[in-house]
Amino acid sequence: MNVNVQFAPAATVAAARRKLRTRHRLVTAALTLIVLALVAAALTIGDYPLPVAEVVTSLLSPFTGVTDPASDFIVLGVRLPRAITGLLAGAALGLSGVIFQTVLRNPLASPDIVGITTGASSAAVIAIIVFHATGLMVALSATGGAVLIAALIYALSWRGGVTPYRLVLVGIGMAAIAAAITSYLFTRARIFEVQQALAWLTGSLNGASFDTLGPLALGLLVLGPVATILYRPLASLELGDDAAKALGTRVEVTRLGTLLVAVVLAAFATATVGPIAFVAFAAGPVARRLLGPAGNPLLPSALVGAAVTIGADLIAQHALGRNQLPAGVVTGAIGALFLIYLLAAANRSGRGG
C-alpha cells in the first residue's frame, strides 16, 4: 500500500516528462522538416524553372565535377545564397527574440520593441540619407547602431545592478529617441532617399550573396551553442531574480551574457537583411505554443524564425506575378496570421492565456 503511494506519483511524473520530451522532439523534427522543405522549394521555384534532378546535380557539382554553367549559376550563385541567408537571418532573429522575451520576462519585449532594432535602423537611415552610403557601409552602421544602443541601454539601466523592469523602460526611451531621428530624416530628406531608406527598413533578401554572409554565419555558429549552455540559468531567471538566486544562478552574469548573445545575433541579422518585421517577436510565442508547457524553446524558436523568413521570401517573390515585394512586407502578415491562428486554436481547446 505504502509502496504504491510512493511510487505511483513518481511514475506519473516520469511519464509526463517523457511525454513532454517526446513532444519536444516531435515539434523540433517537424519544424526541421518544414525548414528543409522550404529551402528545397526556394532552390527549385523561380522564373527559370529547374527540375529537381538538375538542382541536385548543381548542388553536388563542386564534389562531382559535373557542371552546367547556367543551372549552376542559378542554383549556387542566386538561389542557394538567398535561401541560406533567409535561414540564418531568420534563425538568428528567432533566437534573439526568444532570449529577450525570457530575460525581460515580457512577451512584448522583443529586440524590435526594446530599441535594439530601432537603433540599427536609425543608424542605417543616417548612413543612407546623410552619407548616401550603400551596401556594406549600411550594414556596418546598422551593426554599430544596434551594439551602441544596447550598450547605452544597459549602462543607463545600471544602478548597482539591472532590473528587467528598468531595462525595458530605458529601452523604450532609447527606442523613442532613435525613432525620432529616423522620423526627422524622413521629413527632411528628398523623397527618393526616403524611398531608398524605406526599402531598407522593410527588410529583404534581395542582393543576398555568400560574400556578405560571413559575420552572421560565424555569429550563429558561435553564439547558438553559447545560448544553449546559458539556457538553464536563463530558465531560472523566469522565476524572478530572488528565486533564481536561491537556486544558485548568478543573476547579473547570466542576464548580461544572454542579452549580449541576443544583441549580437539581432545586430548581425539586421545588418544582413534589414529589420525584417515581426520574426523576432513572433518566433518565441509560436514555438512556445507548439511546445506546450515546458521544454527548451531556443532551437524551435530559431527554426520557426527560419521557416517564416524563407516562406515569406518565397511568397514575396512569386505570389504577385511580376511585382516582387521585399520579404519584410510578408513576414509581418504571415507571422501575424500564424500567431492569431495559434491564439484561436489554443482558445478553442481551453489552453489560451
Place this chain on the structure above:
Amino acid sequence: MTVAAAEQRSSRVPARAGGLLLLGVVLAAVLFLSITVGARPIALGDVLAAIIAPAPDSTTHRIILELRLPRTLVGLLVGAALGLSGAILQGATRNPLADPGLLGIQSGATLCVVLGISVFGITTLSGYVWLAFLGAGIAAVAVYLIASMGREGATPVKLALAGAAVTAALGSVTSAILITSVETLDQIRFWQVGALTGRTTDILLQVAPFLLFGIALALTTGRILDGLAMGDDVARGLGQRVQLNRAFAGLAAVILAGGAVAAAGPIAFVGLTIPHVARAMTGPNYRWILPYSMLLGPILLLGADIIGRVIVPPGELQVGIVTAAIGAPFFIAFVRRRKLAEL
C-alpha cells in the same frame, strides 16, 4: 488598519492633491505659452482682446482665433487623451510596454489613411480624421475579438499578443502600399510623424466630442484598474466582473487613442511614458495615476509643440519628433533616479 497607517494614508491625500494643483498651474502656463509663442509673438492683452472682442480686420486676432487657439486646444485634448489611454491600457493589461498603439489602433488608423490617399486621393487633414477614426475602430474591434475567443476571454497576454499580431499584419499592408506608391509615401510621411501643425477649428470640432466623452469615461475607471492591478483572480474574488470591466476600460482607451490619432497622427511616446511618470509621482493607485496622466500628457505634448515651433526658424519641427527627442532623455533620467513603482 493601524492608527499609524491610517494617519500616513490620510496625510498623503493632501500631498497628492497639492501635486495635482501644481500640475494644473504648470499646464495653465504651458497653454498660455502655446498661444503666445510662435513665428509671430503675441502679447497677453491681444489674446484676451481677441477672445472677448475679436476685431475682424486684425491679423493678430485672426492668428489667435483661427490658428493658435484651435491648435492649443487640440494639443490639450490629444495630450490628455494619450496620457489617459496609456495609463488605462497599462493597467488593464498589467504590462509596462502597453501604449495607445497596443490594440492595433495606430496601425489601423495609419493603414486607413494610407488607403484613403492612395485609392481615393484624399489629402486633407479633416479627411484624414474620419479615415483614422474608422481604421482605429476596426483594428481595435478585431484585436478584441481575436483575444476574447475561448473560455477565459481576453486575458492581458492574449490581448497584447493579438494587438501586436494585428499591428504587424496591418503594418505589412501599409508598407506594401508605400513601397509601391511614391506619391502616397510623400503625402503620408508628414502625417505619420505626428503633428499639431495646421489643426484648425474644423478639426477641433470633429474630434472634441469623442475626446471629451472618452476623458469623462476614462476618469471613472480608477476603481476598475485598481482591482485589475491585483490580478484577475483576486479582482474576481473581490467581486469585480473582470471581463466586463476590462472591456469597459478598454473602450474608453480606444475612444481616446482613436480620437488622438485622428487629430494628430500616431504619437506613441506620450501615452507610453506619461503613465510611468505619473505612477512614480503618486504610487500605484489608479485613482491618482489617471488625473496625473491627464495633466502630464498635455504638458509634455504642448511643451514639445512650443519648442518645435521655435527651434528651427522659420520652419517647424513636428511634435511627434520633439516629444521623443526631448521627452526621452528626461524619461530615462527619471527612470534612473526614482525608486520605481512597478506595475
